[in-house]
Amino acid sequence: MTNIQQNIATVRERIQLSCHKADRNSDDVTLLAVSKTVSAENIKLAVAAGQRDFGENYIAEGVEKIITLAAETAQHNLQWHCIGPVQSNKTRLVAQHFDWVHTVDRLKIAERLNEQRPADAKRLQVCIQVNIDNSPSKSGVAPDEVLALAQEIAKLPRLQLRGIMAIPDIPISTQGNFAMNNIAIEAVYTPARVLFEHLNALNYDIDTLSIGMSADLEPAIQSGSTMVRVGSAIFGSRA
Numbered sequence: 001m002t003n004i005q006q007n008i009a010t011v012r013e014r015i016q017l018s019c020h021k022a023d024r025n026s027d028d029v030t031l032l033a034v035s036k037t038v039s040a041e042n043i044k045l046a047v048a049a050g051q052r053d054f055g056e057n058y059i060a061e062g063v064e065k066i067i068t069l070a071a072e073t074a075q076h077n078l079q080w081h082c083i084g085p086v087q088s089n090k091t092r093l094v095a096q097h098f099d100w101v102h103t104v105d106r107l108k109i110a111e112r113l114n115e116q117r118p119a120d121a122k123r124l125q126v127c128i129q130v131n132i133d134n135s136p137s138k139s140g141v142a143p144d145e146v147l148a149l150a151q152e153i154a155k156l157p158r159l160q161l162r163g164i165m166a167i168p169d170i171p172i173s174t175q176g177n178f179a180m181n182n183i184a185i186e187a188v189y190t191p192a193r194v195l196f197e198h199l200n201a202l203n204y205d206i207d208t209l210s211i212g213m214s215a216d217l218e219p220a221i222q223s224g225s226t227m228v229r230v231g232s233a234i235f236g237s238r239a
């Protein structure tokens with residue numbers, strides 16, 4: 001096994017253990033491998049280990065790899081997730097090449113993605129990025145604006161609203177230390193889950209709570225994450 005394949009096995013074990021502790025089914029948590037700065041060759045190693053969902057932050061870089069890996073994508077039904085900021089001038093590339101976008105935080109971007117999504121493609125799967133800790137430095141809609149944006153996105157026929165995504169302002173590195181989890185949960189994850197459940201209670205029929213990264217996937221899963229976005233624990237540190 002290569003390191004990447006070994007790392008994927010280790011991350012899957014962490015997910016399983018966390019699900020077990022939280023009394024959840026590990027099939028309900030999708031592992032999204034964050035492949036920013038990672039070569040197409042290394043992505044193929046992850047595919048060989050059974051990995052199917054990949055997240056890219058930088059749109060031009062991501063599109064280049066999506067095109068390079070078109071044969072693998074078709075063969076294994078790989079799913080490409082845009083998890084980086086989307087400016088207006090990049091919406092067309094996202095709409096044409098990605099399957100998911102986690103970072104929709106304003107209506108104008110959603111409308112452009114809807115207009116530009118090719119007619120023969122599946123609907124673009126969308127998460128609203130929430131600025132859960134009201135950080136001034138970070139993108140994402142304020143929690144009290146999520147509902148209004150969800151209402152508008154639900155009207156756009158080429159988009160499918162799947163859920164919400166959040167990035168904690170201060171990444172809480174619990175490193176699998178369950179004693180640290182409660183702090184992380186209180187700060188970030190419970191508010192995210194409350195919003196997610198609120199939208200579901202309003203019949204938005206969403207299934208995705210995109211929270212948790214390499215260092216904090218345990219508390220995220222304990223709080224109801226359905227998709228963890230893991231980069232360095234799979235592909236090594238980005239230096």
Ligand SMILES: *Cc1c(COP(=O)(O)O)cnc(C)c1O
Nearest residue numbers: 034057083213214229230231232
């Ligand atoms: C880079 C990145 C990740 C992965 O972070 P790691 O700490 O390497 O697991 C997850 N989500 C987003 C939005 C990122 O930019």
